[in-house]
Amino acid sequence: MSKVLRGHAHVYGDNIDTDRIIPGKYTKTLDAQSLAEHVLEDLDPEFRSRMRPGDFVVAGNNFGCGSSREQAPLALQTAGVSAVIARYFARIFFRNAINIGLPVLEIPEHDIAQGDELEADLADGKVYNHTTGKVYQAKPLPEVMLRILQAGGLVNYLREHKTF
Amino acid sequence: MRGMTTVEKILFQKTGQRVRPGDIVIAPVDGLMATDTTAPGAIRAFEKMGGRHVWAPERCAFVIDHAAPAPNERIANLHRFMREFARQQGIRLFEIGEGICHQVMVEQGYVRPGYLFTGADSHTPTYGALNAFACGVGSTDLAAVMLTGKIWLKTPATLRIRCHGQLRPEASAKDLILYLTGKVGISGATYMSVEFEGEAFETMSLASRLCVANMTAEMGAKTGFVHPRGLKLPYFFEPIEPDPDAEYVQTIEVDIGELPPQVAAPESPDNVYPIDRYIGTPVHYGFIGTCGNGRLEDLQVAARILRGKRLPKGVRLVVAPASRSVLLDAMLDGTAHALVEAGATLITPGCGPCVGSHEGVPADGETVISAANRNFRGRMGNPRAQIFLASPATVAASVLAGHITLPPPGDQ
Ligand code: SF4
Numbered sequence: 001m002s003k004v005l006r007g008h009a010h011v012y013g014d015n016i017d018t019d020r021i022i023p024g025k026y027t028k029t030l031d032a033q034s035l036a037e038h039v040l041e042d043l044d045p046e047f048r049s050r051m052r053p054g055d056f057v058v059a060g061n062n063f064g065c066g067s068s069r070e071q072a073p074l075a076l077q078t079a080g081v082s083a084v085i086a087r088y089f090a091r092i093f094f095r096n097a098i099n100i101g102l103p104v105l106e107i108p109e110h111d112i113a114q115g116d117e118l119e120a121d122l123a124d125g126k127v128y129n130h131t132t133g134k135v136y137q138a139k140p141l142p143e144v145m146l147r148i149l150q151a152g153g154l155v156n157y158l159r160e161h162k163t164f
Numbered sequence: 165m166r167g168m169t170t171v172e173k174i175l176f177q178k179t180g181q182r183v184r185p186g187d188i189v190i191a192p193v194d195g196l197m198a199t200d201t202t203a204p205g206a207i208r209a210f211e212k213m214g215g216r217h218v219w220a221p222e223r224c225a226f227v228i229d230h231a232a233p234a235p236n237e238r239i240a241n242l243h244r245f246m247r248e249f250a251r252q253q254g255i256r257l258f259e260i261g262e263g264i265c266h267q268v269m270v271e272q273g274y275v276r277p278g279y280l281f282t283g284a285d286s287h288t289p290t291y292g293a294l295n296a297f298a299c300g301v302g303s304t305d306l307a308a309v310m311l312t313g314k315i316w317l318k319t320p321a322t323l324r325i326r327c328h329g330q331l332r333p334e335a336s337a338k339d340l341i342l343y344l345t346g347k348v349g350i351s352g353a354t355y356m357s358v359e360f361e362g363e364a365f366e367t368m369s370l371a372s373r374l375c376v377a378n379m380t381a382e383m384g385a386k387t388g389f390v391h392p393r394g395l396k397l398p399y400f401f402e403p404i405e406p407d408p409d410a411e412y413v414q415t416i417e418v419d420i421g422e423l424p425p426q427v428a429a430p431e432s433p434d435n436v437y438p439i440d441r442y443i444g445t446p447v448h449y450g451f452i453g454t455c456g457n458g459r460l461e462d463l464q465v466a467a468r469i470l471r472g473k474r475l476p477k478g479v480r481l482v483v484a485p486a487s488r489s490v491l492l493d494a495m496l497d498g499t500a501h502a503l504v505e506a507g508a509t510l511i512t513p514g515c516g517p518c519v520g521s522h523e524g525v526p527a528d529g530e531t532v533i534s535a536a537n538r539n540f541r542g543r544m545g546n547p548r549a550q551i552f553l554a555s556p557a558t559v560a561a562s563v564l565a566g567h568i569t570l571p572p573p574g575d576q
Contacts, residue, residue: 015350015351015432017432017540019538019540019541019542019543020540020541020542023520023542023545023547024201024230024519024520024521024542024543024545025520025521025525025545027201027521028200028201028204028230028231028238028239028242028521029238029242030204030205030208030242030245042541042542042547061351062350062351062354062384065350065351065384066286066538066540067201067285067286067519067538068202068284068285068286068288068300068301068302069201069202069302070202070205070302070303070304071205088351088354090351090354090384091354091355091384091386092286092300092301092302095301095302095305096302096303096304096305099302099304099305099308100304142188142318143188144188144316153304154209154213154304154305154307154308155209155212155213155304155307158213158214158308158311158312159212159213159214162214162312163311163312163314164190164308164312164314164316
């Protein structure tokens with residue numbers, strides 16, 4: 001996959017749980033658009049009006065902790081977020097994001113600030129911060145996850161391969 | 165060769181491979197479960213994958229528990245979607261009122277010792293109380309299991325927590341796991357398996373063990389195990405114990421003999437303190453239920469505290485039994501009667517107000533004392549309410565007093 005993503009950073013702190021990404025009261029739906037309308041609303045009510053398609057959500061430790069709701073990465077993806085960058089992710093969120101084809105980049109040390117202009121190259125996991133000139137290297141994904149992400153998600157992967 | 169932890173042993177039994185932490189395996193699964201939050205998405209993904217027939221329908225279960233009975237037409241239609249798919253595929257669907265997925269799976273024998281089980285719910289590690297390797301997944305992962313009967317897994321490293329001593333009578337399994345969650349932290353066991361051992365667990369009821377394993381999800385763990393010594397189940401099983409020379413990333417040793425009742429203060433389940441710090445905090449609303457503490461022994465403890473008393477004005481208590489069978493038992497032995505007579509509202513067995521999807525949403529500025537396992541902001545449906553987590557005994561005593569208080573001695 002030679003995909004290059006470009007956008008601005010929306011920066012949040014540690015332990016952003018899935019109830020804050022998309023509250024449980026909105027999750028019982030198959031309509032992804034209705035999820036996107038409420039994404040991050042308790043944490044950052046301005047997010048929806050401020051963000052532009054292709055932007056990045058950037059966080060500290062343990063992004064996506066809490067429930068197993070796949071609605072969390074789906075809400076971000078449908079809202080137009082191109083990728084999530086964090087120091088590290090909660091495990092179910094991480095799997096879910098890859099499974100639906102939302103790139104997640106683990107950068108153990110970063111100092112990306114609100115509004116920074118970023119470019120991520122998914123082929124080599126490099127993230128360029130054009131505002132500061134810094135370059136970060138994301139941790140490589142395990143082989144099986146890479147294959148799933150390259151297929152565009154687990155649905156496509158299994159439609160093609162039928163099994164693991 | 166070094167010994168194996170419990171999780172490594174189960175993976176070895178499933179795949180024939182001696183795995184080490186970090187190794188990726190593709191393993192056959194013994195069963196799966198999804199709820200009304202996750203099943204609809206899993207069905208969609210399954211169909212998009214080209215799936216026609218689910219692998220082993222008799223090993224699959226759907227549970228309508230998160231918003232049950234349906235509060236509006238949108239959710240009613242999702243429930244119907246689940247029912248139709250389950251009927252076509254021959255999957256057992258547990259209806260509204262049958263209980264919370266994690267309680268129903270245990271009661272109905274869907275999960276057994278030694279199983280590798282996947283549940284589309286983050287509290288799936290609850291079954292670690294049964295000596296099963298159970299991990300929570302999202303809808304698309306679950307769809308893949310429905311299609312293939314397999315899952316890819318990264319072998320987790322194991323964190324061992326050894327508890328020394330016995331709990332005092334005023335401290336319960338919930339106080340212990342709250343304390344340990346505070347100690348490990350909300351991400352302290354991310355990607356790991358947690359193993360609990362120590363004499364205190366050996367005499368614990370199954371309900372208490374389930375309560376302990378349940379909250380490993382709040383440590384970020386992939387799965388958790390309560391050592392099976394002393395575990396009693398209504399059928400024969402071969403316990404799986406870790407080898408004496410198994411390797412752990414870390415062993416945490418704790419003395420629990422003096423542990424006082426604990427609370428998790430807003431807004432995180434690891435924000436845990438001895439109850440002293442919050443005694444006197446006014447509460448408006450108590451909740452007893454969930455896959456953590458909605459079992460018969462939990463309701464009985466509350467009933468012992470509330471029997472013959474009345475909730476004060478301005479304070480309410482909602483009780484959601486973990487399953488229909490828990491409700492029936494509570495009706496038979498007078499527990500339900502005592503709670504309702506004291507002013508509690510008994511609601512449908514299921515998740516109840518835990519996740520804010522339907523009934524029992526707190527108002528702005530209210531303080532909830534809850535026997536649930538999560539208190540993130542907005543968790544119960546209102547980001548302007550605050551939630552304290554505690555044992556059922558502390559919840560019952562606190563609603564009776566109108567403020568956070570210690571449960572009476574000997575009432576856990
Ligand atoms: S009771 Fe609460 S924590 Fe347990 S499965 Fe239901 S919503 Fe999740």
